[in-house]
Amino acid sequence: MDLRQGIGLRKLGKTAEEFQQDLLSNLYYRRGTTVESASARDAYETLSQTVRDRLAERRARTAAAHYASNPRWVYYLSAEYLLGAQLEQNLLYSGTGEIAAEAVKALGFSIEDLEDLDIEPGLGNGGLGRLAACLVDSMATRDIPAVGYGIRYDLGIFRQIITENGQTELPDDWAFQGNPWEFPAPDDRQTVGFYGHTEPVPGSQTRKVWVPGEIVLGEPSHMLVPGYGTETVNIVRLWSAKASEASFDLSRFSAGQYAEAVQEAVRAENISKVLYPDDSTELGRELRLKQQYFLVSCSLRDIIRRFRLRNEGWDGFAEKTVIQLNDTHPTIAIAELMRLLVDEYELEWDRAWEITRKTFAYTCHTLLPEALETWPVHLFERLLPRHLEIIYLINMLFLREVEARFPGDDDRLRRMSIIGEEPRMVRMAHLAVVGTEAVNGVAELHSKLLRETVLDDFAELWPAKFQNVTNGISPRRFVRIANPRLSDLITEGLGTDTWIRDLERLEGLERLADDASFRERWQAIKRANKVDLAAGDPDSLTDVMIKRFHEYKRQQLKVLHVITLYHRIRQDPGRDRVPRTVLFAGKAAPAYHAAKDIIRLIATVAATIEKDPVVSPYLKVVFPSNYNVTLAEKIIPAADLSEQISLAGKEASGTGNMKLALNGAITIGTMDGANIEIRARVGEENFFLFGLDAYEAANARINGYFPHRYYEHDPELRAALDALGSGAFGESGQRVASSLMSWDEYLTLADFRSYLDCQEQVEQAWHDRERWTRMSILNTAHCGFFSSDRTIADYAARIWRVAPVPVPHDD
Numbered sequence: 001m002d003l004r005q006g007i008g009l010r011k012l013g014k015t016a017e018e019f020q021q022d023l024l025s026n027l028y029y030r031r032g033t034t035v036e037s038a039s040a041r042d043a044y045e046t047l048s049q050t051v052r053d054r055l056a057e058r059r060a061r062t063a064a065a066h067y068a069s070n071p072r073w074v075y076y077l078s079a080e081y082l083l084g085a086q087l088e089q090n091l092l093y094s095g096t097g098e099i100a101a102e103a104v105k106a107l108g109f110s111i112e113d114l115e116d117l118d119i120e121p122g123l124g125n126g127g128l129g130r131l132a133a134c135l136v137d138s139m140a141t142r143d144i145p146a147v148g149y150g151i152r153y154d155l156g157i158f159r160q161i162i163t164e165n166g167q168t169e170l171p172d173d174w175a176f177q178g179n180p181w182e183f184p185a186p187d188d189r190q191t192v193g194f195y196g197h198t199e200p201v202p203g204s205q206t207r208k209v210w211v212p213g214e215i216v217l218g219e220p221s222h223m224l225v226p227g228y229g230t231e232t233v234n235i236v237r238l239w240s241a242k243a244s245e246a247s248f249d250l251s252r253f254s255a256g257q258y259a260e261a262v263q264e265a266v267r268a269e270n271i272s273k274v275l276y277p278d279d280s281t282e283l284g285r286e287l288r289l290k291q292q293y294f295l296v297s298c299s300l301r302d303i304i305r306r307f308r309l310r311n312e313g314w315d316g317f318a319e320k321t322v323i324q325l326n327d328t329h330p331t332i333a334i335a336e337l338m339r340l341l342v343d344e345y346e347l348e349w350d351r352a353w354e355i356t357r358k359t360f361a362y363t364c365h366t367l368l369p370e371a372l373e374t375w376p377v378h379l380f381e382r383l384l385p386r387h388l389e390i391i392y393l394i395n396m397l398f399l400r401e402v403e404a405r406f407p408g409d410d411d412r413l414r415r416m417s418i419i420g421e422e423p424r425m426v427r428m429a430h431l432a433v434v435g436t437e438a439v440n441g442v443a444e445l446h447s448k449l450l451r452e453t454v455l456d457d458f459a460e461l462w463p464a465k466f467q468n469v470t471n472g473i474s475p476r477r478f479v480r481i482a483n484p485r486l487s488d489l490i491t492e493g494l495g496t497d498t499w500i501r502d503l504e505r506l507e508g509l510e511r512l513a514d515d516a517s518f519r520e521r522w523q524a525i526k527r528a529n530k531v532d533l534a535a536g537d538p539d540s541l542t543d544v545m546i547k548r549f550h551e552y553k554r555q556q557l558k559v560l561h562v563i564t565l566y567h568r569i570r571q572d573p574g575r576d577r578v579p580r581t582v583l584f585a586g587k588a589a590p591a592y593h594a595a596k597d598i599i600r601l602i603a604t605v606a607a608t609i610e611k612d613p614v615v616s617p618y619l620k621v622v623f624p625s626n627y628n629v630t631l632a633e634k635i636i637p638a639a640d641l642s643e644q645i646s647l648a649g650k651e652a653s654g655t656g657n658m659k660l661a662l663n664g665a666i667t668i669g670t671m672d673g674a675n676i677e678i679r680a681r682v683g684e685e686n687f688f689l690f691g692l693d694a695y696e697a698a699n700a701r702i703n704g705y706f707p708h709r710y711y712e713h714d715p716e717l718r719a720a721l722d723a724l725g726s727g728a729f730g731e732s733g734q735r736v737a738s739s740l741m742s743w744d745e746y747l748t749l750a751d752f753r754s755y756l757d758c759q760e761q762v763e764q765a766w767h768d769r770e771r772w773t774r775m776s777i778l779n780t781a782h783c784g785f786f787s788s789d790r791t792i793a794d795y796a797a798r799i800w801r802v803a804p805v806p807v808p809h810d811d
């Protein structure tokens with residue numbers, strides 16, 4: 001048999017009997033147990049393997065098709081992936097949901113029970129990590145040859161427990177029971193250097209030899225990333241740090257110094273031990289820079305290895321390769337590729353630089369100045385001495401270019417330099433802009449503000465480099481899987497399920513918004529989803545704010561609203577009111593004390609309301625622990641109102657806003673991030689807008705912002721802040737109030753009245769249930785644009801210039 005002609009595999013069966021046979025064979029031969037003694041975990045592992053095998057077969061065909069066509073590849077470099085649970089997704093994507101359910105039933109289990117055993121790899125913090133997962137899903141769905149590279153952290157984002165005392169954190173040993181979805185690939189191990197010194201190469205101006213002082217191994221494993229409704233199965237390749245043999249000190253061990261003997265090995269393996277739980281605040285810690293370089297060094301060598309399988313020399317490299325940097329975290333790749341090309345492959349500097357610049361593209365995810373990554377020069381010098389030299393040279397040549405364009409403008413040179421002065425820092429965003437062919441923001445407003453503010457000098461120098469690619473979300477995970485009831489109704493209403501791959505078809509729901517019986521079913525589904533969630537009265541308005549805790553996102557504004565409602569009910573208990581269930585979920589970085597105070601305050605407010613018999617019939621605050629992808633999939637389908645209330649100009653895009661709108665929640669939000677694009681699509685009458693816009697917000701302090709004035713002029717605001725200040729809601733409440741009264745960085749008080757007025761409009765609309773339901777349907781109908789399939793089509797056409805490579809069917 002010539003394996004190169006096809007993939008030489010026996011076909012895996014498509015019938016329930018064949019699936020069941022494979023399940024049994026996996027139970028006996030791989031799991032090593034029997035039907036009689038199989039536990040739920042045995043059944044889960046075996047089912048996962050059986051499903052995985054079906055995808056692995058598609059994976060083999062994908063690899064064969066890619067190998068044959070030698071295409072242009074997309075490599076997505078991201079320090080984070082929030083992939084979510086895998087079983088249900090893989091059942092759906094492999095089309096084995098029904099036969100699998102039958103087969104496990106014969107073993108005495110239900111598929112739902114086994115799905116409960118499926119854990120999620122929490123290898124990310126929030127939006128950025130989940131975006132990476134949605135984008136790899138859509139790359140596979142769009143048949144784009146792609147590999148996602150990341151780090152296989154032993155401990156993912158911490159497990160959160162909410163009590164009346166606020167948030168506590170526990171380690172997340174996510175793969176403790178094994179991970180059936182993962183394939184180790186020890187043969188593709190890489191060697192990574194750190195520290196040490198550089199030596200000149202005689203006769204060369206630019207080449208150097210780097211002699212590292214520490215060597216660590218990177219061992220890859222991969223998870224399958226199937227496309228939906230297509231044959232493509234791509235991979236996400238995750239690196240684990242392993243100590244080299246040499247790092248075990250046998251002589252110390254023999255001398256009885258057991259801890260010292262393994263000390264170096266432990267240090268090496270710490271690199272992939274834990275995900276940094278901070279979003280948006282850079283810590284400047286050495287271990288984090290080590291993680292970044294570890295990811296980059298392993299991945300680039302793997303990319304080059306893969307290129308060399310089909311190509312020779314370097315001429316074709318930039319044509320066959322595009323490397324997308326997910327924020328600045330993997331930006332050291334620019335210096336690393338230069339190092340590999342110049343020092344190891346002996347290319348001329350200019351040629352190496354041309355290749356490097358053409359190969360990379362950079363996505364920025366923030367506007368917060370404190371989230372723009374910088375590293376102390378001295379740390380860089382110690383950890384990555386050769387990379388610092390290369391960055392200096394890149395910077396010198398770059399500043400020469402700037403000087404030629406703007407002679408004598410020293411201030412501009414200082415602003416644009418990759419090296420900041422006092423203290424001396426490496427500015428990763430500057431390196432990312434200088435070393436790439438394309439730079440994009442993640443929503444229209446964000447991209448515009450990047451050009452006008454943070455990166456304005458660069459946009460002036462290279463206007464064509466700057467683009468917008470508005471974020472999107474996977475309709476499979478966040479509609480089809482999360483909300484099966486609504487999905488079935490949509491499919492019935494449209495007469496087809498093609499919307500799952502072609503989300504703009506949801507427009508067809510527009511006419512159904514006028515159909516009373518359709519509206520009734522729509523409403524019944526929302527209610528049933530609320531019953532499933534069991535967060536509160538299913539007939540109450542379910543008002544959700546689910547996202548990381550950060551002051552710029554303004555959970556504190558929502559708390560002021562809740563306290564005001566509480567006061568209103570107490571003052572006039574007899575009045576008829578809209579019952580509300582306010583649901584908060586999200587994690588705060590463990591060291592972010594102000595955010596943790598807000599969490600604790602919410603827990604206290606929730607308990608106070610619960611105990612109050614006058615208020616509790618109308619108002620309930622719930623705060624489920626440990627917000628993650630799995631919990632999001634339960635909450636989102638049950639939401640009526642979506643809180644997107646960041647200070648305008650601070651939220652780059654948001655993606656929760658898209659997930660909620662697509663599931664028929666109506667947004668109350670500011671003119672921020674993708675809210676603006678959601679509003680433009682669903683129509684202003686189907687969106688609750690309030691607050692300052694980004695320009696007003698930016699000017700507020702310039703014109704003199706005094707939070708105290710709002711306190712003095714608004715009695716309800718005063719009552720809420722006084723209650724907090726009095727200690728009625730604990731010390732955390734006092735600290736939140738004092739921070740708002742003294743500085744209020746995110747203009748919470750300025751937007752308070754506008755927000756409360758807008759919430760009144762929400763209640764008016766809720767009273768008219770027909771109107772509300774129509775708004776809800778129209779939100780879903782008009783949000784098809786926010787599919788990550790569209791996002792990927794944008795990247796593919798405008799940034800990557802890649803074409804799909806279809807994978808043939810097996811019949």
Ligand code: F55
Nearest residue numbers: 125127128279280365442651652653654655
């Ligand atoms: C993680 C680590 C560091 Cl060091 C910095 C930032 C992060 C992080 O998680 N950022 C993040 O999630 N950013 C978000 O990206 C989303 C996807 O583009 C946006 O929708 C969202 O607005 C932005 O805050």
